[in-house]
Amino acid sequence: MTWKLYLLECNNGAYYAGITNDLDARFAAHLAGKGARYTRANPPIKILASKPYPDRSSASVAEAQLKKLPRNKKLNFFESDQ
Structure with missing residues (x-):
């Protein structure tokens, strides 16, 4: 089963x-x-x-890495090989 890391934009920006x-x-x-x-x-x-991501564990690790980034670098995370 494939897991996905996702990024949403909310109504407050x-x-x-x-x-x-x-x-x-x-x-x-x-x-x-x-x-x-x-x-x-x-x-x-x-x-x-x-x-x-191939499994939940690797998706969770990637989510933690993404959440540590400043806002202006979050979209770039999805273009990298991390």
Whole structure:
């Protein structure tokens, strides 16, 4: 099963990062207010980027790396080989 790291843009202009094994269903959950607490308060507008990983563990490691980056470098993360 492939896992994906994803980056959303929220209605307040902020980015939200997460991992999932079904991006369409997870985005729908965020839109419906059933996703993360942050996206219930700040609904997402769109998916900015996603990147596949072979397992949940590697996706979680990548998510932690992404969240440590400054905002202006987050989109570039999806273009790298990390």
